[in-house]
Amino acid sequence: MLFHVRMDITLPYDLDPNRRAELVAAEKDRALELQKLGVWPHLWRVVGQYSNISVFDVPSNDELHAVLSSLPLWEFMRVEVTPLAQHPCDLAAQP
Amino acid sequence: MLFHVRMDITLPYDLDPNRRAELVAAEKDRALELQKLGVWPHLWRVVGQYSNISVFDVPSNDELHAVLSSLPLWEFMRVEVTPLAQHPCDLAAQP
Amino acid sequence: MLFHVRMDITLPYDLDPNRRAELVAAEKDRALELQKLGVWPHLWRVVGQYSNISVFDVPSNDELHAVLSSLPLWEFMRVEVTPLAQHPCDLAAQP
Amino acid sequence: MLFHVRMDITLPYDLDPNRRAELVAAEKDRALELQKLGVWPHLWRVVGQYSNISVFDVPSNDELHAVLSSLPLWEFMRVEVTPLAQHPCDLAAQP
């Protein structure tokens, strides 16, 4: 089941640089892990913003919340979730 | 080059039913054609809305506008375009 | 799987009264049917507005879109969907 | 009398961790207590956000404000209240 997710990150400018580096590295590790698992099939950078637009593939709403709230930068994100359905004009949906 | 596109369709409720059916059928044909050409790699329905979230893959801004304004429902759409870049945590971007 | 749905209805003031009555009656029939099926467990009127706040229980995003777009007043609704997860403070979630 | 309530929590990132843990634990205790009393019949997590959507059942506006402002996280919440009425299509409202 697919969900469109936009994440906007705001790190406090006076965050300890080591803490920041750790968080960003941990976020990358977790993102790669979730991609390898097939849970996070699309991840794009929004040009000009510390934001991403993503698509998640999860079996349930509960699973999606568990995944998102497991992200190391979770505390510094504004997240917006939009449920997606198959579009009747999707090539893959044609008989 | 990838662009995130959201389209919200509003058809006047008193539009002639034949005109409506023609427009919707033509839109579907054009959407399938653009998908086959690889220009419109992702097309999802937004749950609960007469809207889609899409990703387009085009060589330029001019090309994207030409494609979007060629859609049969163009006149009845509100379109929002967001340029996408490769994300540093994208699995495909890793060395 | 639960989804929070808000529907705001706008019927054109000059809609044919018979057409209006038919639509409203059909909407009611469909709403009752979906409640009996367990798909639409909560349905409340927003005080002072021609709107409702509802909770739907469906197995997937696709199913939710199919249900919503089957509503007789679908064409006259603005619908906003918010996916819900179990809350860690929910009494029913306690061990 | 039912009220739809949305709560968005924002805890300062540099809040003392002990203070934070105490607040969150106290909030959970109070939430469970209010659910047992029947005052807070529905409590859901908004997917991807440190927010909940709830329904409260209270005899009056004054009582609702007293309950909400008694929550341990009250100071860190943005709360939005929407009064609910019985919907004419509610199955339970049919004769």
Place this chain on the structure above:
Amino acid sequence: MLFHVRMDITLPYDLDPNRRAELVAAEKDRALELQKLGVWPHLWRVVGQYSNISVFDVPSNDELHAVLSSLPLWEFMRVEVTPLAQHPCDLAAQP
């Protein structure tokens, strides 16, 4: 129980003048009636707008919706309801 209500009226400019006059007269009659009943204790014009800010005194949310939706201009109103509670600094609330 008090509720703050704001009503913004929009009458179509090409509404039949007789229909308009009837609606406005009926609205006035109903408003006076509800004031006499004590249900609508405050009614003010917003300067420069075809809007009012009002306070209603009703025993329940259901009653409030019944009253508002009984207004002759109901179909042409945008209504926003805000529940009110006694303020701790209200002179009438002092011991």
Place this chain on the structure above:
Amino acid sequence: MLFHVRMDITLPYDLDPNRRAELVAAEKDRALELQKLGVWPHLWRVVGQYSNISVFDVPSNDELHAVLSSLPLWEFMRVEVTPLAQHPCDLAAQP
């Protein structure tokens, strides 16, 4: 002359508790004083928010600004002022 005033209070969470208590007590004293003077005829709590909706009765705009900016919590308020006029459907305005 009546004005509708909405005040939203935001006190910094790390404000010194004594300073906070002093400010809140001073605010209450001033609010009671202004009510006794007839300047602040209505004061209601917005349910679920650290906000009030009020009506002020003052001879002029200058007087209203002087009164509002004399409030001890002035520095921590967002204030929105809406001028009110007599409504033609007001019972008290009937001949």
Place this chain on the structure above:
Amino acid sequence: MLFHVRMDITLPYDLDPNRRAELVAAEKDRALELQKLGVWPHLWRVVGQYSNISVFDVPSNDELHAVLSSLPLWEFMRVEVTPLAQHPCDLAAQP
């Protein structure tokens, strides 16, 4: 007593041209009359918009509403009123 008023005019594009010309001419006559009376001391065009920003000088809120609702284009305006007070840095306010 001064009030800042912004008026945004929207005339339906298919309004009868004679009706339009009459309305615009009547609006101008009324605007000139109110300026001569000293009620409308400032009237500026917002560049690029069918809008004006004005200052009115009236003895009361009721008078302001009476003046604004007497404008021939009243039905086609969105009006926003902001009460003004003397500024402590105003040269004319210095001792």
Place this chain on the structure above:
Amino acid sequence: MLFHVRMDITLPYDLDPNRRAELVAAEKDRALELQKLGVWPHLWRVVGQYSNISVFDVPSNDELHAVLSSLPLWEFMRVEVTPLAQHPCDLAAQP
């Protein structure tokens, strides 16, 4: 003197096609004329929208309003004007 101008065009879908074609052709003629005069140095299409982002070079605010309101599509535009100044980092502004 430079001004940033964004124009969003909305033509009624049921506008007479001949009238539409005339308006669009006249708009193009006027736009070309103003560019030749040096008044409209930049004109870009916003991708995916019936909108443009432009820069105008005019001697005064009055002149800008005269130019904008002379456009054949003026009645169907929403226009937003932002005054521009030389930027201290502009290469052309360096000594």
Place this chain on the structure above:
Amino acid sequence: MLFHVRMDITLPYDLDPNRRAELVAAEKDRALELQKLGVWPHLWRVVGQYSNISVFDVPSNDELHAVLSSLPLWEFMRVEVTPLAQHPCDLAAQP
């Protein structure tokens, strides 16, 4: 050339009181100076807000930016500029 300017001031609540007093005094001096020079012909307080609505009279956009950014409170202001033109109904514009 006239410009409508709205300034909203936000001083950090924990700003050093001496620094605050100096800034506010310097702002007043500069405001009086600019009024004497005829650059700032109108300056009004927005009732209930730490904001002003002003009209500036300057020969160019560059001059306006220079004037505004010279204000001692510049760093603490949100400024919104709207270019003004002579209104065709302005009494002073009549032949």
Place this chain on the structure above:
Amino acid sequence: MLFHVRMDITLPYDLDPNRRAELVAAEKDRALELQKLGVWPHLWRVVGQYSNISVFDVPSNDELHAVLSSLPLWEFMRVEVTPLAQHPCDLAAQP
């Protein structure tokens, strides 16, 4: 390929003055360098705001993000990107 970019800068008021001066100087150096390279053909100050409106000319979305995120003030900017296409009324686009 052209992109419209608006940057709004917010520097914390208590940023170390030396750090601030360094950042602003480095930003200017980088801006001049990018202009010399032809990447940043237009750069204007928004009157009354610590903001600029710019046009970038880059071969791809990825390149644009790389350029923007290389700016020394990147961390303190809110950036909004709008893709531009050639306008059919652009003088340079005429045959």
